[in-house]
Amino acid sequence: MRTVYGLAALAGLAASRPSPEPLPLEARAVAVVDQETGFTFSETKAAATLSSNIVFRIATPANVPAGQPYDIVLQVIAPSALGWVGLAWGGSMIRNPLTVSYPNGAKPTVSSRWATAHSPPTTYTGATLTPLTNGNKSNGTHWQFTVKCTGCTTYTGSSGQVRIDPNSSRRFGFACANAKVSNPSSSSSSIPVHDVYNYITHDFPAGANSNFAALLQRNGVSGGGADTGNTTFV
Ligand code: HEM
Numbered sequence: 683m684r685t686v687y688g689l690a691a692l693a694g695l696a697a698s699r700p701s702p703e704p705l706p707l708e709a710r711a712v713a714v715v716d717q718e719t720g721f722t723f724s725e726t727k728a729a730a731t732l733s734s735n736i737v738f739r740i741a742t743p744a745n746v747p748a749g750q751p752y753d754i755v756l757q758v759i760a761p762s763a764l765g766w767v768g769l770a771w772g773g774s775m776i777r778n779p780l781t782v783s784y785p786n787g788a789k790p791t792v793s794s795r796w797a798t799a800h801s802p803p804t805t806y807t808g809a810t811l812t813p814l815t816n817g818n819k820s821n822g823t824h825w826q827f828t829v830k831c832t833g834c835t836t837y838t839g840s841s842g843q844v845r846i847d848p849n850s851s852r853r854f855g856f857a858c859a860n861a862k863v864s865n866p867s868s869s870s871s872s873i874p875v876h877d878v879y880n881y882i883t884h885d886f887p888a889g890a891n892s893n894f895a896a897l898l899q900r901n902g903v904s905g906g907g908a909d910t911g912n913t914t915f916v
Pocket residue numbers: 767768769770773774775776780781782795800801802803855856857873874875876879880
């Protein structure tokens with residue numbers, strides 16, 4: 683009798699539970715000033731394993747005009763054990779810019795990719811990745827890259843034109859693998875499938891830089907235009 687009562691109570695609980703909704707983690711606005719490049723980045727850590735993180739940092743121009751495309755600076759720090767890491771700007775693998783990188787001796791290789799299916803992504807020319815003169819390196823424990831991206835925040839996805847609002851938080855997908863890529867010096871190297879994929883929610887405003895173009899220049903990259911940020915239009 684007690685058992686029956688218990689089951690009935692459990693059934694009642696189950697019936698009254700709200701239907702499962704995806705609950706993205708709240709974006710934590712963490713601003714990090716990178717002394718080496720001078721950029722203020724918004725930082726999100728993604729668990730690669732139970733005991734190691736990939737650090738994703740994005741710097742944006744402050745005061746991007748409404749509706750306009752804009753460049754960003756992406757900085758990623760990855761544990762040396764990883765063969766490659768990737769960021770999916772649209773939050774899933776398919777039909778959005780994928781920024782993939784892998785260690786390559788002193789300076790990692792960064793590669794722009796696109797997937798139309800859950801199969802190896804190919805080169806994506808809609809996003810241009812330009813390494814900064816600083817912030818691309820590796821040591822015994824980690825590798826790090828820092829690139830300007832033109833085209834990572836505006837693209838044509840499965841449901842049409844997408845523009846990531848620089849005043850918002852955004853859910854990204856990320857992925858990584860232990861296995862090394864076959865040709866690490868080539869940005870079009872084939873890459874082995876991921877061991878891990880998951881999601882992060884990234885807060886953009888914490889990485890706003892009022893002197894974005896000047897900082898790009900300090901790091902050897904032209905961004906043109908005023909410091910208001912809309913440095914390159916795609
Ligand atoms: C190297 C070749 C790759 C293969 C063969 C591959 C294959 C797959 C497959 C089969 C799934 C579905 C897994 C499941 O349903 O359990 C998946 C999911 C995913 N992959 Fe990949 N992948 C590759 C590269 C990448 C890259 C470079 C990224 C960059 C970030 C990525 C990001 C993701 C993400 C975020 C998901 C989960 C969301 C989704 O299903 O779209 N993948 N992948």
